[in-house]
Each structure stands twice: as C-alpha cells, then as structure tokens.
Amino acid sequence: MEESKYIVYHYCDLNAFLNIMYSKKFWLSDVKKSNDDDEGKYLLKKLQAYIDVANLADNNIKREWIEKAHQFVADYIGKKDQRMFIPKGYNYEGLLEIQKELKKNLEQDEVLDFNLEEVELTKEQLEQEKNCWKMLEEERRDFGNNLNPGDIYKTDKFDTPIYTICFSGNGDLLSQWRGYAKDGTGVSIGFKTKYLEKWKSAIFNKKINLIARFDKVNYVDYDMEYLLQLKSRNLINYAKEILGETNEEMILLGKLAVEQELDEIAEKSIFYKNELFQEEDEYRLIYCDSMRCKEGKFIHNLNGRKQIQNSIKDFKLSEMKYRVGSEGIVSYFELSFEPIADEIIGEIILGPKCKMTTAEVEFLLSSWGYNCLGNNTYDQRSIYIHHSDLSYR
Incomplete structure (x- = not known):
C-alpha cells in the first residue's frame, strides 16, 4: 500500500450513491462476472508463457510434458468439467x-x-x-x-467466486466518470484507506481458504517472475510423473498437487491486471468465500466465516444474497461499514455532468446522520463535498 494514498474513490451513479450512503453498505460482487474475461486469470494465463520458456531453457524436457502442463492450466481455467x-x-x-x-x-x-x-x-x-x-x-x-x-x-465447471468492490486512487478521472458514473452524472465517494485496510483476515486449512483483503492492483508482474518460473517447472515435473505413473491413487495425488500449485497463482491473480489498465490506479477490497464443489456437493464453512467476522470489528458481512443481473442470477455479499460510518468517508466529488449542488448533498447526508457541517458553519467538516474540476459535456 502506498503511504501517500490517504483516500481511494468508488465511482457510481446516483442510484448506487443513495444505496451506499443510506444503507452504509458496500455490495461485494463476483469479480469474474465483469466484462473483462481475464479477471482473476491474468497470472494463470501468463503462466502458460512461462511453461514454454522453461521448455526452451532445458533440452531434456519432452514435448509431451509441456503439453500436459499446458493442459493442467487450461483445464483449471476452463469452462467444462467431468x-x-x-x-x-x-x-x-x-x-x-x-x-x-x-x-x-x-x-x-x-x-x-x-x-x-x-x-x-x-x-x-x-x-x-x-x-x-x-x-x-x-x-x-x-x-x-x-x-x-x-x-x-x-x-x-464450478468457478469459486471472488467477491469485490473496486476503487481508484484518482477521484476525478474522465475515463472513470464515463465508465462507472453514468457518463459523468454520478459521483465518486472517497473512502479513507486506513479504515479499508482493517478489512484483512485469512484462514487456511486443508478444507477452506477464506480471504478478506484490501490492496492495490499491480500492472506489472516482474515481482511475480520468480513464482511463475517456479510454478511452471513444478507443473512440468508433475506432468512427467503423472504421464509415467500407472497407479491410479498416485495419479490422483499428483493431480491434487497440481491444483494446489494453481490455487496459489489464482489467489494472487486477483490483484494483477494488464498494464493497459494502469490509468485506473485500481484498489480492491475482496472477500473469497469458502464455497467449493467437491464430489457433487457445494460446501460452505460457516465457522470459518464467523472467525473472520469476529476478527474484523469495523465491518459486518451479510449472508450470501442473490440478485438478477445481465449475467443471470448472481450472488453477492453486503458489507456494512456502519460502525465506522462517521470516520471512513472523507470526500465526495460530484461528476462533471452531475446536476446536484453541494448543499443538496450536505442536506441529504445530514438527514441520514452523517456529520457534514459540524456544530456550526466554522467547524471542520468531516466530509469534503465539491464538484469535479473537469470540463466535460
């Protein structure tokens, strides 16, 4: 996390603004339901290239091992299962x-x-x-x-959902207004990072992998180069062992080991995107639920979720909810920030085409209990409300 980032911004239309401010809740949606097909898969796809590099670097590696390693990754991110x-x-x-x-x-x-x-x-x-x-x-x-x-x-194939809400380090960016705030008629809500960083917990064991995290998206993967090289070599070695094995039990153990290797890459991939998106300066607050499909059953671990909830006092996570969207019926979580509602919001920027006045927003928020003005007009305001500096019509 960059220390200079005191506030990050969530762009939205006025309907979403009303819902967030009135309910004091975020909606955490499945990131893999976005318009970007690479969401949650960026490093996995990069891994394919590292497998080929490992092949070029070692003449002793057989082509069938390389093809099998590629198949491991393709099956992991594929659409079909048996x-x-x-x-x-x-x-x-x-x-x-x-x-x-x-x-x-x-x-x-x-x-x-x-x-x-x-x-x-x-x-x-x-x-x-x-x-x-x-x-x-x-x-x-x-x-x-x-x-x-x-x-x-x-x-x-059942694809384990990763739920997120996205922010930008820039609260007044034209591309963000166009893409996420109904062509500049909405707002960007500035949330203080020192509170968002409190949303962090992890529970790991053989059956569950629960993650609650807030962090910056990376647009270069040089810091992941060693890990991708290591995983590519590991996958090739597992391919060699599995192709040479006749014992079904040993083959199954090998496949489980492959899945664990790819799980680690997938977990990190959620915070990596193509450098073409670098202008967005994106931050993500995520929750990875423990729901998995195993032996024909969908498995939840409610005790694990309770442990996370008990360790994070400033936020309250709802039960899983469902809504109808363009993608069909999709799941989501509500994350309440009500315990820290008076502190977490530092700024609200009205879009370049937003018709509301700052006074109207102050009146609206004050009616919901937010401290916009203080005890009198000379007090320090807790939320700085102003118009965009951009000229856009």
Missing part, C-alpha cells in the same frame, strides 16, 4: 464397485470400458451388488434414459 452421475442414496465408491462387478460378469461387447482395476469380492458382496444395480436400473426409469448411473458426463 463428473460421475450418482443417484441419491449411493456414493462414488459404492458405484465403482458395482461397475467393477458388471465388468467381470457381462459380455465385453455389452460393457463400457471403465478402465477400472479388478477387485476380489465375496459371494455375499457380489449378490448384494447385483441387487444394488437392479435397484439403480429401476430408479433410472424415474429420471429418463439419457444417463445411466455411473455415466461420466460433461458439465459447466
């Missing part, structure tokens, strides 16, 4: 056993090639699994003929 269809009342392991039983007892031309290892089963287990498969076939009639229990099918 899952097994498991009817209610059954689990993944049990369904695998049933499939293995089928493979052993049916004619080869009647069976899909599941590529599963053979297992030894008792006579009682065989009979039980035959009965289970019969039940599955009967249950299939309830959901149609498109899927058989255990079929592998493609579905849209």
Whole structure:
C-alpha cells in the first residue's frame, strides 16, 4: 500500500450513491462476472508463457510434458468439467464397485470400458451388488434414459467466486466518470484507506481458504517472475510423473498437487491486471468465500466465516444474497461499514455532468446522520463535498 494514498474513490451513479450512503453498505460482487474475461486469470494465463520458456531453457524436457502442463492450466481455467452421475442414496465408491462387478460378469461387447482395476469380492458382496444395480436400473426409469448411473458426463465447471468492490486512487478521472458514473452524472465517494485496510483476515486449512483483503492492483508482474518460473517447472515435473505413473491413487495425488500449485497463482491473480489498465490506479477490497464443489456437493464453512467476522470489528458481512443481473442470477455479499460510518468517508466529488449542488448533498447526508457541517458553519467538516474540476459535456 502506498503511504501517500490517504483516500481511494468508488465511482457510481446516483442510484448506487443513495444505496451506499443510506444503507452504509458496500455490495461485494463476483469479480469474474465483469466484462473483462481475464479477471482473476491474468497470472494463470501468463503462466502458460512461462511453461514454454522453461521448455526452451532445458533440452531434456519432452514435448509431451509441456503439453500436459499446458493442459493442467487450461483445464483449471476452463469452462467444462467431468463428473460421475450418482443417484441419491449411493456414493462414488459404492458405484465403482458395482461397475467393477458388471465388468467381470457381462459380455465385453455389452460393457463400457471403465478402465477400472479388478477387485476380489465375496459371494455375499457380489449378490448384494447385483441387487444394488437392479435397484439403480429401476430408479433410472424415474429420471429418463439419457444417463445411466455411473455415466461420466460433461458439465459447466464450478468457478469459486471472488467477491469485490473496486476503487481508484484518482477521484476525478474522465475515463472513470464515463465508465462507472453514468457518463459523468454520478459521483465518486472517497473512502479513507486506513479504515479499508482493517478489512484483512485469512484462514487456511486443508478444507477452506477464506480471504478478506484490501490492496492495490499491480500492472506489472516482474515481482511475480520468480513464482511463475517456479510454478511452471513444478507443473512440468508433475506432468512427467503423472504421464509415467500407472497407479491410479498416485495419479490422483499428483493431480491434487497440481491444483494446489494453481490455487496459489489464482489467489494472487486477483490483484494483477494488464498494464493497459494502469490509468485506473485500481484498489480492491475482496472477500473469497469458502464455497467449493467437491464430489457433487457445494460446501460452505460457516465457522470459518464467523472467525473472520469476529476478527474484523469495523465491518459486518451479510449472508450470501442473490440478485438478477445481465449475467443471470448472481450472488453477492453486503458489507456494512456502519460502525465506522462517521470516520471512513472523507470526500465526495460530484461528476462533471452531475446536476446536484453541494448543499443538496450536505442536506441529504445530514438527514441520514452523517456529520457534514459540524456544530456550526466554522467547524471542520468531516466530509469534503465539491464538484469535479473537469470540463466535460
């Protein structure tokens, strides 16, 4: 964080301004629902180039390892996933056993090639699994003929949301007025960084990764060069091991290790953007929820969220909410700054095409409890309200 940045600015139209100031809440929206396809993926895409550089630097690296490493990254940021269809009342392991039983007892031309290892089963287990498969076939009639229990099918990949609200270090920038304040008719609200910096906490363990953070967006990635080089070499090594491995359990462990490597890059990527956006001088306040899709279930960790909430006293995070937007039905969080509402806002700039007067804004905010004037007209104002210096019509 630059020490000189005392205030950062959130540009918005007048409707959003009313909602923020009246409710004393931010809306944290999924950053990956923005118009920029690279949001949250910038460093991951840069990683692809570093994989090729590692290939050029070492003649002993095989082409198939490079292609597999590229596939790791592409699958991680891809749009499709593969899952097994498991009817209610059954689990993944049990369904695998049933499939293995089928493979052993049916004619080869009647069976899909599941590529599963053979297992030894008792006579009682065989009979039980035959009965289970019969039940599955009967249950299939309830959901149609498109899927058989255990079929592998493609579905849209679940992309863990990262919720954010964005600010700029410049409160009177023409491109920001045009893009985010309804063509200059809105306002920019100046928030003091010393309070935004209090929104910071992290909880890590094997099952959850919760992040609450406020920081500046980086437009150059030279400080990430070492990490990208390291991760590219690691991915190539994992590709070598996985391609040379025949044990399914070891292959699965390798894939989990690959996912952890890419998770670290994805976490950092949210604060990196292409240098073409440098004029925005962007800052982000983010919350990364622990919701994940694992083995066909969406998992929340409410205890982890409570720990974050207990460690950050000046903000209050809502439960997950939903709204209808241009992208469909999207999730978001409300983050209340009511405990510090009298201190956190330092400035409000009226856009170059905004028709409101400063007196009208002062009257409006005063009616909601903000101290705009002090005890008399000669007191120090807590919020500096003024017009843009830009001439734009």
